[in-house]
Amino acid sequence: MKKWMLLAGAIATEVTASLSLKAALDHPAWYAVVVVGYIAAFVLLSFVLREGLPLGVAYGIWGALGVALTAIMSSVIFGEPLTIVMGVGLVLIIFGVLVVELGSQRAHDKQRTAEAVA
Numbered sequence: 001m002k003k004w005m006l007l008a009g010a011i012a013t014e015v016t017a018s019l020s021l022k023a024a025l026d027h028p029a030w031y032a033v034v035v036v037g038y039i040a041a042f043v044l045l046s047f048v049l050r051e052g053l054p055l056g057v058a059y060g061i062w063g064a065l066g067v068a069l070t071a072i073m074s075s076v077i078f079g080e081p082l083t084i085v086m087g088v089g090l091v092l093i094i095f096g097v098l099v100v101e102l103g104s105q106r107a108h109d110k111q112r113t114a115e116a117v118a
Contacts, residue, residue, distance in 0.1 A: 003051035003052065003053045006044050007044075007053065010041050010045045010062055011041075011062055011066055013037045013044060017034050017035075017036075018037075019070065020034045021034050022074065045059075057101050060097040060100050060101070064097040065094070067090065068094060071090060
């Protein structure tokens with residue numbers, strides 16, 4: 001459970017930093033939030049990896065949810081367009097990450113079974 005909370009924090013700080021980039025265009029003080037947010041995101045992601053979540057799964061979830069949340073929030077906050085086609089693309093990205101996660105779990109279970117037999 002801890003690794004998932006850390007991953008949620010990594011995603012939240014990355015999205016905050018990305019949205020702050022847009023805000024910094026008009027108000028440069030936001031660059032401080034950008035720097036702190038990206039540093040925090042990578043530190044939290046490294047903690048996730050230390051907790052044992054495989055890199056491909058952690059990075060895939062972090063990237064996919066980061067993209068989706070950034071697109072949705074930039075639409076809400078900055079009024080940027082979010083079309084149906086873009087929404088379908090975001091759903092496909094998230095679906096792809098879920099498939100990778102399921103495949104990773106299956107591979108992990110096979111590895112455990114093989115180690116238990118040996």
